[in-house]
Amino acid sequence: MNIMNMELWYTENQTDNVKFSMKVKEHIYSGQSDFQKIDVLDTYEFGKVLVIDNWTMITEKDEFIYHEMITHVPMSVNPTIKNVLVIGAGDGGTVRELTRYNTIEKIDMVEIDKMVVDVAKEYLPFTSNKLDDTRVNLYFEDGIKFVKGKENLYDLIIVDSTDPIGPGEGLFTKEFYTDCYNALTEKGILINQCESPYYPNNAREMTRSFSKLNEIFNICEAYQYHMPTYASGHWIFCFASKELHPTKDFNATKWNELGLATKYYNTDLHLGAFALPNYVKDLLK
Amino acid sequence: MNIMNMELWYTENQTDNVKFSMKVKEHIYSGQSDFQKIDVLDTYEFGKVLVIDNWTMITEKDEFIYHEMITHVPMSVNPTIKNVLVIGAGDGGTVRELTRYNTIEKIDMVEIDKMVVDVAKEYLPFTSNKLDDTRVNLYFEDGIKFVKGKENLYDLIIVDSTDPIGPGEGLFTKEFYTDCYNALTEKGILINQCESPYYPNNAREMTRSFSKLNEIFNICEAYQYHMPTYASGHWIFCFASKELHPTKDFNATKWNELGLATKYYNTDLHLGAFALPNYVKDLLK
Structure with a gap:
């Protein structure tokens, strides 16, 4: 089985009409707290990225x-x-x-x-x-x-x-x-x-x-x-x-x-x- | 024929690992000059957008x-x-x-x-x-x-x-x-x-x-x-x-x-x- 060609992208809908997408190496963590959904991604351009309720919170790069x-x-x-x-x-x-x-x-x-x-x-x-x-x-x-x-x-x-x-x-x-x-x-x-x-x-x-x-x-x-x-x-x-x-x-x-x-x-x-x-x-x- | 639900998006590949996408109302113009490809889009968020060789040149909004x-x-x-x-x-x-x-x-x-x-x-x-x-x-x-x-x-x-x-x-x-x-x-x-x-x-x-x-x-x-x-x-x-x-x-x-x-x-x-x-x-x- 060859999975080398699968592309994983995380997209933030910055507005209804604007999307910003990062290519993902690995979806490291996903959890649901009492308050919100929490995800951690490892991305090619930005390193580790913390995402809460589908909004980018911080990236390792910036x-x-x-x-x-x-x-x-x-x-x-x-x-x-x-x-x-x-x-x-x-x-x-x-x-x-x-x-x-x-x-x-x-x-x-x-x-x-x-x-x-x-x-x-x-x-x-x-x-x-x-x-x-x-x-x-x-x-x-x-x-x-x-x-x-x-x-x-x-x-x-x-x-x-x-x-x-x-x-x-x-x-x-x-x-x-x-x-x-x-x-x-x-x-x-x-x-x-x-x-x-x-x-x-x-x-x-x-x-x-x-x-x-x-x-x-x-x-x-x-x-x-x-x-x-x-x-x-x-x-x-x-x-x-x-x-x-x-x-x-x-x-x-x-x-x-x-x-x-x-x-x-x-x-x-x-x-x-x-x-x-x-x-x-x-x-x- | 119902074409109301078709979504048109223009995506700029800002790097190999980063994409920026705008929702498009209408692809107004597309032409190829001796030098480059020239497109004009009408977008929801940014108004008219000039695109050359798939790079955003200017938008009406900014x-x-x-x-x-x-x-x-x-x-x-x-x-x-x-x-x-x-x-x-x-x-x-x-x-x-x-x-x-x-x-x-x-x-x-x-x-x-x-x-x-x-x-x-x-x-x-x-x-x-x-x-x-x-x-x-x-x-x-x-x-x-x-x-x-x-x-x-x-x-x-x-x-x-x-x-x-x-x-x-x-x-x-x-x-x-x-x-x-x-x-x-x-x-x-x-x-x-x-x-x-x-x-x-x-x-x-x-x-x-x-x-x-x-x-x-x-x-x-x-x-x-x-x-x-x-x-x-x-x-x-x-x-x-x-x-x-x-x-x-x-x-x-x-x-x-x-x-x-x-x-x-x-x-x-x-x-x-x-x-x-x-x-x-x-x-x-």
Whole structure:
């Protein structure tokens, strides 16, 4: 029997009218948790790929872009950050980048779906390899409930959510953002995954979450990054803050003195990332 | 006969292992010129799409990004540009943006394939609608031969080429870039389509053309833009120049005084576009 010619492709329906397909070496894992369907693929172009509910979450080839941009931007604005709350981020990549800062004393990570963490530990060591750091406390709970009632506890909250459908939906509400505001210290910063400006579905969610954050926080600025394996490749994080401005209160020299090696982030790019195209600025008005 | 359920998809093989597919309303045009295969599709997500040799050239939805970034960056660095040479760019989008500057006196456009211009005039009025501007001279010739022997004639040369395979191949050579250097005036600027850093095939061409330009020109800097319908969405133009630096000799106030409405380009983004990720800088070293 010759199976050499079988081609296996994973296709993400980025919109009803756009498909993105990766050639697959092997479908390594498939499971159904209480919350969602979880798959791991080994692909030719992107290495290992984590897929949740048929959406690409991370790929081995470009997860560094996402995880560097979600962490180093706030850490360079406030290098004195000690206590961090991470919501979602079951693959562990955000925690991996955070643990590179010796100044961070505690990282609470709240992931609703333990199975995502288990799968990441088994199949995605490149992102999950710092989840055992002694400063990391893992909570397998609903992030929305976890943050409610907490006051003045965290210097940084990172909402590293999936898209605002399924279990991630409640993470895009005004109530949740208000709870986050209260849980933050005086100089607190919230980083929120804010989708993308290009396809109408993503753009609507970007606009909605930005405007909610903008109502609650004194400072709210969007910044962009090139993420080739997400729909359109043009993605946005929101930087929401009580007091610190992401470019005016940013000290490039101090961050560069840390000597952290990064593959995407640098301090010039930090400033550049906040310079948005006109059509994106119009959407956020 | 019920043909309502037929689905038509156009797929670009972005690499051997990656496919990008658009749902098609109608295959409007298909032709074979002396140089290449030319197709026009009407798509649900991207409007009209020009495809050459099975590669997506422009789409109605995001061509503005490409054409604004290839023209307004050099025009804002040297607002006194009068004579421009455009090589390739048969769709007309680059010329459309250039004609918005009253200060430009002459635009020579050299496109090897007349059929591309004819097709654009017929099916893509949104890019081709300024090709009849009185300042525009159309030459249906080989750009490589056209530029040879010309001296001190153009303030700006834009090489708006297809990929370095097929008829575009000679536009990525050291000899051609040297001819361009000689054809430029003292403050001359060359803008070159320099592919993308992400997939190895594109990255190799980016590195090769950048290093050739860097040998010939006193100043050579790469800048990036978000182009969702090109492979990876992360694309690069090279700014090569005899004297003017793209950020140090850039006068934002002057450009903003022109009052040109743009959908992607603005003067903050101009500076931000030259702030490249570390992995891209490493490739260009």
